[in-house]
Amino acid sequence: MVRVKLVGAGGYGGIGLVELLHRHAEAKLVALVDVQGVGQPLSEMWPYLQGYCDMTIVAPDSKEATTTPADVTFFATPDGAGQAAAPAEIAAGRRVIDYSGDFRFNSTDLYAEYARRINRDPVHQAPELLKQSVYGLTELHRSEIKQARVVGNPGCFAVSCICGLAPAVAHRLIDLTGIVCDCKTGVSGAGKKPAPGFHYPERYDNASAYRLTGHQHVMEIERALSDLAGRTVSVTFTPQVIPMVRGILSTLYGRLAQGATQERVIEAYRETYRGEAFIKVKAATEPVGTSDVRGSNRAIITIACDERTGTFRAISHIDNLVKGQAGSALQNMNVMFGLPETLGLEQPPAHP
Amino acid sequence: MVRVKLVGAGGYGGIGLVELLHRHAEAKLVALVDVQGVGQPLSEMWPYLQGYCDMTIVAPDSKEATTTPADVTFFATPDGAGQAAAPAEIAAGRRVIDYSGDFRFNSTDLYAEYARRINRDPVHQAPELLKQSVYGLTELHRSEIKQARVVGNPGCFAVSCICGLAPAVAHRLIDLTGIVCDCKTGVSGAGKKPAPGFHYPERYDNASAYRLTGHQHVMEIERALSDLAGRTVSVTFTPQVIPMVRGILSTLYGRLAQGATQERVIEAYRETYRGEAFIKVKAATEPVGTSDVRGSNRAIITIACDERTGTFRAISHIDNLVKGQAGSALQNMNVMFGLPETLGLEQPPAHP
């Protein structure tokens, strides 16, 4: 039984993990940590959890948080929290899975560049751990994740884009320049904190692009694709919010390489993802919507190249809160502890 | 292991049961029956189920449908289908749980009255079974359900209203005249069939009352309350559709009986539902929304009497597709087969 400490329990990323662990036969929550709601049951902050998870929230520096024996600590926290606290977790013998950008780049230089983009201190607070950390896109880094002490869980946009582009880049089915990621996310991706742009009356019949002059996720995508290509890959990334709650629909474009056809592309994707429990590849003729992955850890990638214009096109569908966040993190935990990768993640979504 | 045959697999009521059974440790689907999609996997009709339920749909009169050994048959079908087919199921040794109004009234007279209201033939096709049938509101009829061969699962509005009114009526905390059920339902209650009133552009920012001159559900509510009261009880029932998908919010009004106070009412509710796994009673000061029960088999009843005006008020929150339909049906199956009542129904909802 894997004992789980969860830091940042009260955010969407935290409660998403609580939900998944509820059905996980080989893991159990032993500590819920947050800076809000300390001393209350999690189910007071989130009444829908009453009877499902009534464990009390403890403060990060409380005795319960620091001394409860645990095997793994999830940081479902914003940038900065994980890197400050991870060394103590490691010292206490706990492995770490961090949701933020703190451990997505196992290089202080890359981290510094990332930190500057998001207006944070470029000096990482745990550089030694950073170097040992593994990027947690399970399908690409499974064997390293297995051994990792610290996993930097990928961002939700990055999951959708990297899964949707990796085979094309790895097999050079597309040119490495001119790649476009047109991404539409549901509102839950912005977290639980109210803001004018997510106020129901302002968002309900409204689609908009944002951060058009730079977005932190592009760096993560470029880094993963560059690793696969063996050379620097740049992409154009357009984040857009649409009036839905769960789901990311990423439409990915590139120029088909010489000789690449819809048929060859789809074969390469099927081959790459053969055996993957959570990635399905579909042809352009099969109807798919984000509701087909809603609530599940599944990614569906539709291959729909436009041979007439020589354009590669893949459409990647995920649930931003599951495969894009808590589900992916749990998948990593399963890998790290030698459990079946699908444990706790087998449930189909509730439809409609 | 309870072997389940599901008739009407492709509707919302059918796939709802498929989802729940996926996590049920002591029951398994052995036959999926429908008149649409015959010969296809259920997951072709509903791609979100790919990999979760790829069993092939068979026709009602097919050999597979009629001869596959099963312990229980669920009729997730419209009025009329269950009563026509139930005798053969019983003859084949299967117990029956029917979602429609076919077996909600174990009297041919009451059935005839109900059938007239919905413009159907008032002559029941299986009068002998009808007489043996049990009304499947588990919390009120648990011991009979345990023995039942045929259970008439309650309607979604009825579940919310009866659970919300039963203690008040049984303990005479309210007058038996003047009861009002003001019910708001999500659109999924109307099923999967497209219609102008449920077309996305027509429904998205639109609330409306309907069938104001008569609704079949009122009879079911009145019957249950009359049984509890030991005399005829009439209620005024207002069905309303609001732009949400899952959930019923029923606001229930009556006149407080002499001596009945908010405090006494809430005590009576807590006492009545003590030990019930799926019914929670809350005071007016605790915030509740339908999203607190969304995806779960839970009913939350908020007691909020207005002593100033002498008015009883209870607000009943359920997920119309779970406690209002498939979840309630599964709860009944658990009772019928001596299983823990919560099996397959323990999962918290995905939030948000």
Next chain:
Amino acid sequence: MVRVKLVGAGGYGGIGLVELLHRHAEAKLVALVDVQGVGQPLSEMWPYLQGYCDMTIVAPDSKEATTTPADVTFFATPDGAGQAAAPAEIAAGRRVIDYSGDFRFNSTDLYAEYARRINRDPVHQAPELLKQSVYGLTELHRSEIKQARVVGNPGCFAVSCICGLAPAVAHRLIDLTGIVCDCKTGVSGAGKKPAPGFHYPERYDNASAYRLTGHQHVMEIERALSDLAGRTVSVTFTPQVIPMVRGILSTLYGRLAQGATQERVIEAYRETYRGEAFIKVKAATEPVGTSDVRGSNRAIITIACDERTGTFRAISHIDNLVKGQAGSALQNMNVMFGLPETLGLEQPPAHP
């Protein structure tokens, strides 16, 4: 040409009036006042207004705000602002229309009671004006509004309930005890300020009742009905938020008086509202939804008594931001200045 000064320009109530005045041939905005966005064009705060209303917002105590000649000042402001500032407006020769509760009760005692309910200072700051003020439900107080110097515009819930109950109360078609107002509002009724309960992910598939232990609107409704009845009338009021943006659906219940029938009730309503431009009366058999009034100043009242149970039932549909707020205020302005009552309010809604 009526010159309009608008205080509280940047809230939903303010921009709603700006939109309506844009199409009003006999009135024009001369000053936009707010405490936020001072010095900016209103269209910087609300880009959708660019080219439609680029007037600069001025501070309440600025020279522009205080000295610009105007005929009427609208206070689209929260409780408290209007009563503090109204005397100066009156002194400057401007008539006043206030959206808040500040001038809805032309008695210091009633105001004090109201203020206590909303946790405000019970001492009104402009008691002399209060006494002269007129309650702005146009259809009930047209002749006084015509002469009024200060109009207290009604609350959105109150508009829907009073319009829906007035003829029944005035003609004693219902008992004066046991009246229930079951009200569902769209989220815009809460204004533009983000809050957890109106955060898109928390609200999108969620209906909930709130403030069950007291709500300021009930007092306004009771006061209007008591005036009509000539004796004290109490009502039970249940405010509920549903996942829509514009619209209120109020379902109103009472006990039919001796001899009152659906037919007589509907006749009385038609008679009462004959000649009213903005109130339509419909029978239970005619389908109506809030989208039928969305964007318009119309109220549709469906009469659907349940003679079987002796219950009066009326369903009142309005757009909370038009007939429930800015439209109603503009209607009052038209009356006050002797203009055709429908000026600026003739536009059908955009559908869908």
Next chain:
Amino acid sequence: MVRVKLVGAGGYGGIGLVELLHRHAEAKLVALVDVQGVGQPLSEMWPYLQGYCDMTIVAPDSKEATTTPADVTFFATPDGAGQAAAPAEIAAGRRVIDYSGDFRFNSTDLYAEYARRINRDPVHQAPELLKQSVYGLTELHRSEIKQARVVGNPGCFAVSCICGLAPAVAHRLIDLTGIVCDCKTGVSGAGKKPAPGFHYPERYDNASAYRLTGHQHVMEIERALSDLAGRTVSVTFTPQVIPMVRGILSTLYGRLAQGATQERVIEAYRETYRGEAFIKVKAATEPVGTSDVRGSNRAIITIACDERTGTFRAISHIDNLVKGQAGSALQNMNVMFGLPETLGLEQPPAHP
């Protein structure tokens, strides 16, 4: 006063024009034609129009439809209807504006290619009129529209893409190969007819791409861009439906030509659209959402080139039912009849 005959009055395109004409000072409806609802007032089919437009619907071949004097006939009808009926309209002295693809290509060859794509008879029924017809994107063809007897109103996707790409193509700021149109539409674009994909429960939290193997709109876009470029231009077009009702968000990509920068691109756009009443150009730093154009005839084009990757990017926002359909058609009518181009189109949207 321009007398308007409207064929296809009962669809979203028809009622959209009815709404706009209601506020148009120089045009009036003289005949409402449809094949559904004949003999009823339009307001019986659409109760929200009661009191606004109670004119009776007449059949296409009725005496009223054929003989009522009119100056212009709008065909708010599907492909095929306009070309069959237009000759008689022209013979009767009426000018024609058609919403469908019937008159978007003034060449029988191009039409035949288009018709094949949508599985229709490639032989146009009014080839003579076709040759005289003008493509109704006002901003590009104003002077020809002025003289036109038949105008083929553009498709909604085409409006958004062509307005967003025209200056870049005309001024060769982008390469003419590799252009991508990633388009997201609200559900109203599919019309009023219910279908499974637009059923509220199936669409509410669901984004999906469709017709990935070919879509009629691409041809219209390519034709317009080719005309501007003076050579054949091909584009990759991805239509996507998102859970909103009104609005199109088209994100347009290309490769920046040698020397083209964000600054130069934005200048070229501002220069091109200087003086246009309905097109606004914005920089990447200015927040825009489709709600900023909702209900209005405005197109907002955000220029957000990614110089780092050498990528041109423009984001085009329109209301698919106004600038994308009825508003654009009315704008053309104004041009054809020498009226101010903005007549009937000056109203800001209702917000929120």
